[in-house]
Amino acid sequence: KAGVTQTPRYLIKTRGQQVTLSCSPISGHRSVSWYQQTPGQGLQFLFEYFSETQRNKGNFPGRFSGRQFSNSRSEMNVSTLELGDSALYLCASTPQGLGEKLFFGSGTQLSVL
Amino acid sequence: AQSVTQLGSHVSVSEGALVLLRCNYSSSVPPYLFWYVQYPNQGLQLLLKYTTGATLVKGINGFEAEFKKSETSFHLTKPSAHMSDAAEYFCAVTFGNEKLTFGTGTRLTIIP
Numbered sequence: 001k002a003g004v005t006q007t008p009r010y011l012i013k014t015r016g017q018q019v020t021l022s023c024s025p026i027s028g029h030r031s032v033s034w035y036q037q038t039p040g041q042g043l044q045f046l047f048e049y050f051s052e053t054q055r056n057k058g059n060f061p062g063r064f065s066g067r068q069f070s071n072s073r074s075e076m077n078v079s080t081l082e083l084g085d086s087a088l089y090l091c092a093s094t095p096q097g098l099g100e101k102l103f104f105g106s107g108t109q110l111s112v113l
Numbered sequence: 114a115q116s117v118t119q120l121g122s123h124v125s126v127s128e129g130a131l132v133l134l135r136c137n138y139s140s141s142v143p144p145y146l147f148w149y150v151q152y153p154n155q156g157l158q159l160l161l162k163y164t165t166g167a168t169l170v171k172g173i174n175g176f177e178a179e180f181k182k183s184e185t186s187f188h189l190t191k192p193s194a195h196m197s198d199a200a201e202y203f204c205a206v207t208f209g210n211e212k213l214t215f216g217t218g219t220r221l222t223i224i225p
Contacts, residue, residue, distance in 0.1 A: 004156070033213065035215075042203075042215060042216070042217040042218055043157075043203060043215035043218070044215070045212045045213050045214065045215075048210075048212070055210065056210070056211060056212045057212070058212055090156055090157070092156075092157075096210075097210035098207045098210050098211065098212065098213045099145045099164065099207055099208075099210055101159045101162065102147075102149075102157070102159065102213075104156030104157045104158070105156050106154070106155055106156050107156055
C-alpha cells in the first residue's frame, strides 16, 4: 500500500497570498487530520475530516480551512498568509479516527516571506 | 480539557544506556495515549499506544511505556540506547475520536 502523500513538499509564498496544500491518505482510510509544526509552538492540531465532514477542529483562526473529497483526499487552505504561518504542515490518515494509529505524510514546508 | 506535558526538551544519553523520556497527561476521563517519533525531514511514526487493558505497552524498536493512572504518567523507556534512536519524540493524548493533543517534544541525542 502506498503511504500518505503530501504535495507540494516545499512552498514559498508572500504575505497576503493564499495557499492550498494537498493530502492523499492511505487507500481505505476515511479519516484525515492536519497539523501545524513550528519550533516555537510544536505540533498543533488543525482539524480532522471524516467522510467529507469536518469532525474535529483545533484552535486556529478561520483563515485556516479544509475539505475532504469523496475519495478521502483532503486539501487545506490558508488565506491571507501571515509570516507566522511559516511551518511544516503534516497530514495523517487512519481508517476511522484519531484514537487509532496515525499514518503521517512527510509534510509540506511552507515559508511565508 | 486534555493536555500533555513532556519534561525535558532535550535529553542526552550514552550509547547502551537507559533511555527515559517523561510524559504526564491531564484528562478527566480515561485517555488514549501515544508515543510518536520523528526523524529529520520526515513525518511522525507511531512507536506505541495505550488504549485499555495491560498498562505496560511494548512498541517498536525496543521501546516500551507504562501507563500509571495514579501518577497520570506514560513515560517511554528503552533499556539500551542505540545511535539510530536519535530523533524527536512526541507524547500525545486523545479520547477516542476527539482532537489529538501533542506534547512539545523531546529531542533525544545519543552520545557515542
